[in-house]
Amino acid sequence: MIIRGGLLITAAGPVPADLQVAGTVIAAVTPPGAAAPSPGEEVFSAAGRWILPGGVDVHTHFGMPLRPGVASLGWRESSEAALLGGTTTIIDFANPEPGESLAQAVDRWLAMAGGACLCDFGLHCTVSDTAPERLAEIPALVARGIPTFKGFLAYKGRLMLTESQMGLLMTGVKAAGGMLLVHAEDGEMNAAAEQVLLATGRTTPNWHPTAHPPESEQQAVARCLALALEHGCPLTVVHLSLEDSLAALEAARQRRRDGGPDLPLIGEVCLHHLLADDGLYRSGHESALSALCSPPLRPPRHGRGLVQGLAAGRIDTLSTDHCEFPLAVKAAAAAGGFPRVPNGCGGVGERITLSYSELVRKGHLGPDRWIEAVAAKPAEIMGLSGRKGRLQPGYDADIVCFDPRAEGLWQPLGSSDRAGNLYKDLPVTGQVTDVWLRGRRVVDRGRLCGDQPGGEFLPRLLS
Ligand code: URP
Ligand code: ZN
Ligand code: ZN
Numbered sequence: 190m191i192i193r194g195g196l197l198i199t200a201a202g203p204v205p206a207d208l209q210v211a212g213t214v215i216a217a218v219t220p221p222g223a224a225a226p227s228p229g230e231e232v233f234s235a236a237g238r239w240i241l242p243g244g245v246d247v248h249t250h251f252g253m254p255l256r257p258g259v260a261s262l263g264w265r266e267s268s269e270a271a272l273l274g275g276t277t278t279i280i281d282f283a284n285p286e287p288g289e290s291l292a293q294a295v296d297r298w299l300a301m302a303g304g305a306c307l308c309d310f311g312l313h314c315t316v317s318d319t320a321p322e323r324l325a326e327i328p329a330l331v332a333r334g335i336p337t338f339k340g341f342l343a344y345k346g347r348l349m350l351t352e353s354q355m356g357l358l359m360t361g362v363k364a365a366g367g368m369l370l371v372h373a374e375d376g377e378m379n380a381a382a383e384q385v386l387l388a389t390g391r392t393t394p395n396w397h398p399t400a401h402p403p404e405s406e407q408q409a410v411a412r413c414l415a416l417a418l419e420h421g422c423p424l425t426v427v428h429l430s431l432e433d434s435l436a437a438l439e440a441a442r443q444r445r446r447d448g449g450p451d452l453p454l455i456g457e458v459c460l461h462h463l464l465a466d467d468g469l470y471r472s473g474h475e476s477a478l479s480a481l482c483s484p485p486l487r488p489p490r491h492g493r494g495l496v497q498g499l500a501a502g503r504i505d506t507l508s509t510d511h512c513e514f515p516l517a518v519k520a521a522a523a524a525g526g527f528p529r530v531p532n533g534c535g536g537v538g539e540r541i542t543l544s545y546s547e548l549v550r551k552g553h554l555g556p557d558r559w560i561e562a563v564a565a566k567p568a569e570i571m572g573l574s575g576r577k578g579r580l581q582p583g584y585d586a587d588i589v590c591f592d593p594r595a596e597g598l599w600q601p602l603g604s605s606d607r608a609g610n611l612y613k614d615l616p617v618t619g620q621v622t623d624v625w626l627r628g629r630r631v632v633d634r635g636r637l638c639g640d641q642p643g644g645e646f647l648p649r650l651l652s
Contacts, residue, residue: 191226192588195235197580200561208240210586213627217582235590241560243277243587244541245578247567248427248457248508250533251281252301264305267511270538270602271308272631275621277587278577280311282339291326295335304643311647313337313370319354324361334648336367336572342409343483345376352412359422368423368651373409374401374484383528392526394477395470398485403431406484410434414441418449425455428510430462430484432494439503455570456504458495460536464547465611466492478519479611483532499562500554505570507544507562509536535610538602543612545619572649586628595620
């Protein structure tokens with residue numbers, strides 16, 4: 190197949206070119222019109238449109254039950270939204286239950302995703318138990334292509350690690366050649382704030398951000414960066430929500446340059462922390478429920494500061510932390526007080542188009558940096574170099590055709606009962622029109638193609 194007449198958006202800048210696809214991979218990138226189709230070869234006209242590499246969202250929770258009986262929207266629905274929104278690769282988190290081994294959790298996640306996840310997927314593994322037998326599993330997971338692990342400083346009593354447990358985990362991850370992803374909020378501080386709120390009758394979802402104060406993120410970010418430098422462990426600080434967190438990351442990078450260990454210190458930001466703000470907690474019960482995620486949405490200046498950081502490359506990647514629960518599920522849980530509400534919002538279907546509409550089109554982010562942040566860098570950092578995130582010969586033919594001029598009002602992609610869509614009816618410019626996954630058409634003029642065989646598990650290797 191030849192995709193002809195489009196403007197290729199690459200991390201090196203926009204360039205008019207044609208793409209030749211052979212089977213599942215990109216065979217060549219040629220000057221416009223240079224490639225002659227062989228007899229019977231399909232030629233797809235992308236005139237007037239942009240051609241992007243398939244999006245890579247390295248932070249999703251498609252299959253996460255936050256507590257028994259409360260499951261997120263699930264693999265099929267979330268992966269449909271991903272493809273419709275131009276994301277062809279995700280990395281999800283396998284979360285062991287108490288007493289479960291890391292390998293069992295990974296097997297469970299693979300079983301859930303198999304056949305149900307329509308896009309390609311990799312896995313991170315959460316570690317909330319640092320017993321020696323759990324940490325001893327880390328090298329085997331790295332060997333299975335799962336080289337990234339998540340530790341939580343938040344969620345006291347469930348996932349939270351103490352500082353010494355975090356140190357043990359970092360030591361194990363570093364020794365195995367992996368990378369640690371940290372959810373940086375201080376679980377003790379959040380729990381104390383929550384207790385006071387509940388004891389004084391402030392139980393509705395609008396109090397959620399008060400139980401997740403900025404100081405909690407500031408302290409936890411500083412602590413995990415200090416620990417990473419101390420233990421020499423490659424680190425991604427996920428879902429940065431404060432300008433201050435970015436400043437702390439920059440300071441740690443400076444300490445590294447000043448003679449600290451040579452290790453990746455990566456910063457990730459998620460769509461909702463850029464495009465939505467804490468005003469939603471004051472806009473009624475449903476809005477507050479939709480926006481109930483951790484870290485919470487912050488005052489608008491933080492979003493603006495994080496966008497500047499992303500544009501300058503000080504923040505490396507733009508993900509979603511997609512973890513979407515039906516509104517009815519969130520509402521029912523809220524009857525027991527805001528701490529009972531499962532945390533998370535959507536975004537996997539929105540990430541490419543809304544970041545274009547709000548950031549690229551409005552001049553805050555160059556198209557090259559945009560595509561680097563939503564595809565090329567996340568793939569490279571998370572061990573998918575050579576396969577995902579770029580439009581280059583030999584890479585998987587994960588290709589998105591994007592109309593940068595289409596106008597409309599944003600509508601949720603997928604289910605009609607989506608709590609996490611914070612952007613309903615937002616005026617939007619830009620539309621994903623056609624998508625290929627490993628050379629196979631999966632979205633045709635804005636609609637999912639039928640009979641999809643499902644995505645592949647992607648073993649990863651950090652460079
Ligand atoms: O609110 C969130 N972020 N839910 C998903 C779990 C996590 O903390 O990443
Ligand atoms: Zn998190
Ligand atoms: Zn998450």
